[in-house]
Amino acid sequence: MAEIITAKVLRYDPSTDDAPWFQDFQVEWVEDPSGIMTALQVLHAINYDQEQIGYDYCCRSGLCGRCSMLIDGKAALACWTPMTPGDHTFEPLPKFPVVKDLIVDRSRAYERFIEANTSIQTVNPIVNLPDIDYNLYWNTLERLNMCRECMCCYSVCPKLQDKGSNWKDFSGPGALMAIAQRYLDTEDEADRLAQAVYSGLFICDQCGECNKVCPSYIAIVDIIAQMQEDATTRGLQPSGTAEFM
Amino acid sequence: MSEVSRRDFLKSAGLVGVGAAVAGLAGCGSNTTSSNGSSEDASAVPYPVGVHEADVLVIGGGIAGCTAARRAMAKGASVIVVDKGLWGHSGTSGINWGHDTETNEWSDDDGSGTIAFWCMCHDGMPDQTFALALCQAVHKARPDATTEQVGSILERTPDNHPASLNAVAPFNGDHGCFPRYFAQSVKRLGAEIHDRTNILDVLLDEGGNVAGAVGLNLKTGEASVFRAKTVVMAMGSFAWISGWNGMSPYTIAGPENTGDGHRILIQKGLAMRDMEQEPFDNVQWTPIGIRQGMGSTGGAITNHTLLLNKNKERITTRIDTPPEGRYYGNAELMRLCVKTILDGDATENGGFYVDARNFADPTNNRYYRRCGENQMRALGYEMPDYVEVVPEQWETAGRPFNYSTTAETEIPGLFYAASGQGSWFGMAFFGAYGTGFMAGEGAADKAAELSAASAIPWDQVNGILGDAYSLLDAEPENGIRSTIVFRKIQEAYWSGLGPIRNEEGINATLAELDRIESEDIPKMFVPSKSKQMNSDWLRAIEAKSLITCARGVAQAALIRKETRGAHCRTDYPALDNVNWLKNTKVQLVDNAWVSEVVDIDDSIISKEILATIIPDFGIDITVKPN
Ligand SMILES: Cc1cc2nc3c(=O)[nH]c(=O)nc-3n(C[C@H](O)[C@H](O)[C@H](O)COP(=O)(O)OP(=O)(O)OC[C@H]3O[C@@H](n4cnc5c(N)ncnc54)[C@H](O)[C@@H]3O)c2cc1C
Ligand code: SF4
Ligand code: SF4
Ligand code: FES
Numbered sequence: 001m002a003e004i005i006t007a008k009v010l011r012y013d014p015s016t017d018d019a020p021w022f023q024d025f026q027v028e029w030v031e032d033p034s035g036i037m038t039a040l041q042v043l044h045a046i047n048y049d050q051e052q053i054g055y056d057y058c059c060r061s062g063l064c065g066r067c068s069m070l071i072d073g074k075a076a077l078a079c080w081t082p083m084t085p086g087d088h089t090f091e092p093l094p095k096f097p098v099v100k101d102l103i104v105d106r107s108r109a110y111e112r113f114i115e116a117n118t119s120i121q122t123v124n125p126i127v128n129l130p131d132i133d134y135n136l137y138w139n140t141l142e143r144l145n146m147c148r149e150c151m152c153c154y155s156v157c158p159k160l161q162d163k164g165s166n167w168k169d170f171s172g173p174g175a176l177m178a179i180a181q182r183y184l185d186t187e188d189e190a191d192r193l194a195q196a197v198y199s200g201l202f203i204c205d206q207c208g209e210c211n212k213v214c215p216s217y218i219a220i221v222d223i224i225a226q227m228q229e230d231a232t233t234r235g236l237q238p239s240g241t242a243e244f245m
Numbered sequence: 246m247s248e249v250s251r252r253d254f255l256k257s258a259g260l261v262g263v264g265a266a267v268a269g270l271a272g273c274g275s276n277t278t279s280s281n282g283s284s285e286d287a288s289a290v291p292y293p294v295g296v297h298e299a300d301v302l303v304i305g306g307g308i309a310g311c312t313a314a315r316r317a318m319a320k321g322a323s324v325i326v327v328d329k330g331l332w333g334h335s336g337t338s339g340i341n342w343g344h345d346t347e348t349n350e351w352s353d354d355d356g357s358g359t360i361a362f363w364c365m366c367h368d369g370m371p372d373q374t375f376a377l378a379l380c381q382a383v384h385k386a387r388p389d390a391t392t393e394q395v396g397s398i399l400e401r402t403p404d405n406h407p408a409s410l411n412a413v414a415p416f417n418g419d420h421g422c423f424p425r426y427f428a429q430s431v432k433r434l435g436a437e438i439h440d441r442t443n444i445l446d447v448l449l450d451e452g453g454n455v456a457g458a459v460g461l462n463l464k465t466g467e468a469s470v471f472r473a474k475t476v477v478m479a480m481g482s483f484a485w486i487s488g489w490n491g492m493s494p495y496t497i498a499g500p501e502n503t504g505d506g507h508r509i510l511i512q513k514g515l516a517m518r519d520m521e522q523e524p525f526d527n528v529q530w531t532p533i534g535i536r537q538g539m540g541s542t543g544g545a546i547t548n549h550t551l552l553l554n555k556n557k558e559r560i561t562t563r564i565d566t567p568p569e570g571r572y573y574g575n576a577e578l579m580r581l582c583v584k585t586i587l588d589g590d591a592t593e594n595g596g597f598y599v600d601a602r603n604f605a606d607p608t609n610n611r612y613y614r615r616c617g618e619n620q621m622r623a624l625g626y627e628m629p630d631y632v633e634v635v636p637e638q639w640e641t642a643g644r645p646f647n648y649s650t651t652a653e654t655e656i657p658g659l660f661y662a663a664s665g666q667g668s669w670f671g672m673a674f675f676g677a678y679g680t681g682f683m684a685g686e687g688a689a690d691k692a693a694e695l696s697a698a699s700a701i702p703w704d705q706v707n708g709i710l711g712d713a714y715s716l717l718d719a720e721p722e723n724g725i726r727s728t729i730v731f732r733k734i735q736e737a738y739w740s741g742l743g744p745i746r747n748e749e750g751i752n753a754t755l756a757e758l759d760r761i762e763s764e765d766i767p768k769m770f771v772p773s774k775s776k777q778m779n780s781d782w783l784r785a786i787e788a789k790s791l792i793t794c795a796r797g798v799a800q801a802a803l804i805r806k807e808t809r810g811a812h813c814r815t816d817y818p819a820l821d822n823v824n825w826l827k828n829t830k831v832q833l834v835d836n837a838w839v840s841e842v843v844d845i846d847d848s849i850i851s852k853e854i855l856a857t858i859i860p861d862f863g864i865d866i867t868v869k870p871n
Contacts, residue, residue, distance in 0.1 A: 015777040034532035034626055052773055052781050058499045059340035061535040066334050080623040099464055100778035114432050118396035126390045129407035137401040145398055145423055
C-alpha cells in the first residue's frame, strides 16, 4: 500500500471562523526521481485534489521567501522542506496576524527593512561600479543580497514578542542584516554602525535562533557580534535599555 | 450597508502614504440601483468600493512597474502601485533572486549604437523606431548603476572587478540584481502601494482615454477603484499558462503571471504583435523542490556550452555549419534544443543534461556556483555531475502592436511596460527596465499636462465588479471547481503551443479551448464563498485571461508559417529571412479574431542587411550524426 502523509493544517479564515482549528488531510506520499517530496507539494496535493487551503508561494524553489511557515514547529520555506511519510503539522509563521490559514501579514517586519534603507548613501553619484574585495563580496555581501525577506528570523527571535515594545526598539535580525550589508560594503558612506545601534543592535543577545532558520545561510549572529564589537570599540554601546512608549 | 461595516470599510479604504492624493468612498448606502447608472453616478454600484486617486497609476510591481513608478515619482507625479501578489515578491521579478543585468550605459554613444545588436539578437523582429527609443532610454536610465544604488551588490570576480568591467560596449552584463530592492525603494519614495490587489480591468472615459482601473483587494474581497490621469500597465507575462508538471506549470514565471494585462488590451480591441514568441529556458527537473523555479541549476540556455544531449554531447558542437562570423544567441539555441528533441536525442524527461562538474568554480556566474551547496543544505540532495534540465517557458515576447516611442498604447494615457522582445534573447531585464523607464516618464509627462483625471465611469465599474462577484456566487449544477478548469486550460495550451508546434496541434488546442469554453466554463464554480484570500475565486477570474492569451498565441502561431525565435513549427521547419522578416498581428474585432502578417519596420537597418546577419537556421538544420 502506498505510504501516507498525514498533514495537520492549522486553518483560520478570520472572516468566517471564530478561532483557528486543526484539520487533518491524508496525502499520498509521491516521491520524485530524487526520492524527495516537499512540504509545498503536500500543500499543492491538498489544495488541488481535496479542498482549497490558504498558503502562499511564488517561485517553488527556495528563492522568493513567500512560502515561509511553521512545519513541524520549525520556521522554514515549504518548498525547501523535504518530507517523510507520517505525521506533519503546518502552522502559520508566528508573531504575524493570520490572513488565511498559512498566510500571514508580515508587513510589520517588512517595514523594518524599509526603514533600514539599503539605498546606498554616497556623497558622489555612482559613476562606475567600483572594485570590491572578492572575499567580502562572495562570502558575505552575496549572502546578504540573497536574504529572502522570508521573516523566519523574526518569527523565532526571542527579543521580538508577539506583543511588546521590542518591535519598536529593535529592527530585528533581517533588517539588521540589511544595515550590515551597507556597513560592510565599501561604497556606502553613511554611519551605518550608529544606525545599527539605534536600530537595537545591542538588544540582541546572540542567542542564535535566527541563524538556525535562515534559508539564505546568512551568518546573522557572527555579523551582529562583529557590529556589536565595533560599536563598543567606538564607544557606541548604550549603557542600558530603557522602555519608552 | 450597516453602520459597523461602513465604518470598518472607511478604515480599510483610508488614506495612506505620501503619494496618495485622495481616498474616499463610493457606492455605500445603496442597494437599489439600476445597472445602467450614468457615468457620474457612484450609487449605481451596489458593492462597497474604495476610491483612490493619483496622477499616475502603475499596475504591477515587478522590475517594469517599479522602474515606471520610480521614474514617474522622480518627475514629480503622485503614484499608486497595485500588485496582485505580495509586494516585492511577485510575478517573475519576485522569483528573480539575482538577475543577470544587461546594459548599454557604459557605451559612448547615446544608445543608438546598440540597436543593430538588439535587432540581430531578436531575429530581425524589433520595431526599429521603438527599439531605438528603448536603447536610448536604457542608456539614460543606467540600470547597472541604479541596481547598485538601490541595494544590490552586483557580482565581483576573483580579481575584485565587476563582471562588465564598466567596459565601453554596445551591451554589457553584470550578475546579481535583486528586484526586491527596487520594490523597497518604491515604498521608501512614498508611492501608495496596494498589494494583494487584483486589477480586473482598465477604465476608459467616453472619449476613449484611460480613466483608471478597478480591482479587488484579495485580502478582503472588497473592490477598489483607482482613478488616475495616466496608467502604466506593467503586469508581466502570461507564462503561467504553460502546462502542468506535477508541481507547477512548465514555467519559471510566477503564479501571478496569468496574462491579465494582455487580456485587457485584447478585449479593448488592441492589436498585438508577435504573440507566438514565448522563449523557453531549460531548468532542473529534479528534485522537485527546485523544479521549474530555477532555485538552483537552470538558465542553462544562456550558458550554452554546458548544454548536452542524452549522449552527453554538446548540442552546439553538433551543428554541421556553425553560423561563423554571425551572432549566435538564445533564439538559435532554443531552435537547437527543439531540433535535439525532435531527433530523439533528448534525455529521459524530454530535456538535456548540464555539465555541472565545475559549477562551483569562481570563474562561473554566481548564479550557478552555490547550486550544489544549496541543494545539499536545503534538501539533502547531492547534485550529480550531469544535471537533467527540461524546457519551460520563461517569458512572453508579445506586446501591443502599435506602441509609441514614449511607451504609450493606442489608448490615450495607457502606457505599457514589459520585458517583451528582450526575453527572446535573455535580455528581459533590459526590456522591462527600459520600457518601465519610458512608460514612467511618458505617463508622468502626460499627467502633468492634464488638469484632472477623467471622471470614474461607474457603469463600467458596475459591470466589471458584477462579473467578478457573480463568479464567486455561481452555483451551477454538476459544477467543476475553478482551479480544475484553470488547469485544463494550462494542459490544453501546452499540448499544442509548447516549444514544438504544428498546425494540427495548434488546432487541437483551439478545439479543446472551444470545448472548455462551451462545456466547462458555464459549470465553473468556487466552493468556498469566503472573500478572504480565496484562491479558487482568483483562478475563476483569471481563467478568462488564460483563454484569451491562449487564443491570441494560437492565432499568431498559425499564421507564422516558418520557424523563428522560439516559435518552432515542425510543418515549417525553415527560418526564412527572405520572405519572413515580418511581424504577426492579431486582434479581436467584434468577438472574432483577425490575424495578418505585416512587414517589419526596417527604417534604420534594412531588411537586406538584416538577412545577412541573422543566423538562418530553423529546426531543419543538419546536425552531425552521433
Ligand atoms: C528565476 C528567473 C531568472 C531570470 N533571470 C533573468 C536574467 O538573468 N536576466 C534577464 O534579463 N531576465 C531574467 N529573467 C526574466 C526577468 O526576471 C523578467 O522578464 C522580468 O522580471 C519581468 O519583469 P516585469 O516587471 O515585466 O514582470 P513581472 O515581474 O512578472 O511583474 C508583473 C507584476 O504584475 C503583477 N500583476 C499581474 N497581474 C496583475 C493584476 N491583474 N493586477 C495587479 N497586478 C498584477 C504581478 O503580481 C507582478 O508583480 C528571469 C526570470 C526568472 C523567473
Ligand atoms: S541572535 Fe539576536 S537577532 Fe538572532 S534570534 Fe537571537 S536575539 Fe534575535
Ligand atoms: S535574514 Fe534569513 S531568515 Fe531573516 S528574512 Fe532574510 S532570509 Fe529570511
Ligand atoms: S515558494 Fe518561493 S521560497 Fe518557497
